[in-house]
Amino acid sequence: MVERKKIIIDTDPGIDDAMAIFLALQSPEVEVIGLTTIYGNVYTTLATRNALHLLEIAGRQDIPVAEGSHVTITKGTKLRIADFVHGADGLGNQNFPPPKGKPIEQSAASFLIQQANLHPGKVTVVALGPLTNIALAIEQDPEFPKKIGQIVILGGAFSVNGNVNPAAEANIFGDPDSADIVFTSGADILAVGINVTHQVVMTDADRDKLSQSSGKYAQYLCKILDVYFSYHHDSYHTKGVYLHDPTALLAAVNPSLLTYIEGVVRVQTNGIMRGLTIFYNTKKKFGEVSEWCNKPTVKVAVTVDAPAVVELIMERLMNS
Numbered sequence: 001m002v003e004r005k006k007i008i009i010d011t012d013p014g015i016d017d018a019m020a021i022f023l024a025l026q027s028p029e030v031e032v033i034g035l036t037t038i039y040g041n042v043y044t045t046l047a048t049r050n051a052l053h054l055l056e057i058a059g060r061q062d063i064p065v066a067e068g069s070h071v072t073i074t075k076g077t078k079l080r081i082a083d084f085v086h087g088a089d090g091l092g093n094q095n096f097p098p099p100k101g102k103p104i105e106q107s108a109a110s111f112l113i114q115q116a117n118l119h120p121g122k123v124t125v126v127a128l129g130p131l132t133n134i135a136l137a138i139e140q141d142p143e144f145p146k147k148i149g150q151i152v153i154l155g156g157a158f159s160v161n162g163n164v165n166p167a168a169e170a171n172i173f174g175d176p177d178s179a180d181i182v183f184t185s186g187a188d189i190l191a192v193g194i195n196v197t198h199q200v201v202m203t204d205a206d207r208d209k210l211s212q213s214s215g216k217y218a219q220y221l222c223k224i225l226d227v228y229f230s231y232h233h234d235s236y237h238t239k240g241v242y243l244h245d246p247t248a249l250l251a252a253v254n255p256s257l258l259t260y261i262e263g264v265v266r267v268q269t270n271g272i273m274r275g276l277t278i279f280y281n282t283k284k285k286f287g288e289v290s291e292w293c294n295k296p297t298v299k300v301a302v303t304v305d306a307p308a309v310v311e312l313i314m315e316r317l318m319n320s
């Protein structure tokens, strides 16, 4: 039997995070060995509470939750929280009861380092929020990029407009300094940006299909999806929602659902372009020595088999 890929989901739940977490638990190719939490869609304290709650819904309280950073890597406390996308509670304003479980004592960064040391080269981190925890792991252990198997990043807007403003995508905008540290760390990185996830849409008809399923995840998600659908109807005038986090999760499960290009990625950390992700294909050798030279390359998703991805997400969420 093929060994299941060990994954840690770094998450800010979040409605599409909830979908991705359930999808991971429904994917026989992977074993979820932990969740780490971060601010983004909600503040970190609420992200931890929601992560514990979602694991209780799944009956998977055996999976540890490690709480992540409450501030950016530069100790910034003015965070941009996307409660207008996910509801004030992050889960569609459903006022779920507080979870019974507690996070483990370890911080997210130290849990990431510990797991990378325990299973060198074997752990995939699926990063669904700002990249602070992973940058902290790199800061605390410079060997972390070599020991972690792969980091799949949901983030960036490669050659397209962002979703926070024309320059920046939300997860990169949340902590651009961390993003630049992670992208240039030398780790095996696969980035899935909104240039790709905006092609993966759950339509109103798909949601109706989900609501007719008796699967426990399908039933739960139909309760929380209203807020996410309303936001997309109002902001994008689309008849459906973007499946950002589930698409990134599937890139970790089965990378062949997407295609990639390889090059250097740098992140703008200040000014009106703060959070901009720039991809350099390294074909042109520039004469000048600069911050682009001799940087490690990463893989950036360019196309996705959207129908196959949507079908797999629907199938796995309905058969639960």
Ligand SMILES: O=c1[nH]cnc2c1ncn2[C@@H]1O[C@H](CO)[C@@H](O)[C@H]1O
Binding pocket: 014, 015, 016, 017, 041, 082, 085, 128, 163, 164, 169, 170, 171, 194, 244, 245
């Ligand atoms: O318009 C938006 N502003 C802020 N965050 C968003 C928006 N749309 C989606 N997300 C959240 O940020 C990630 C993708 O950028 C996704 O995790 C999604 O939940």
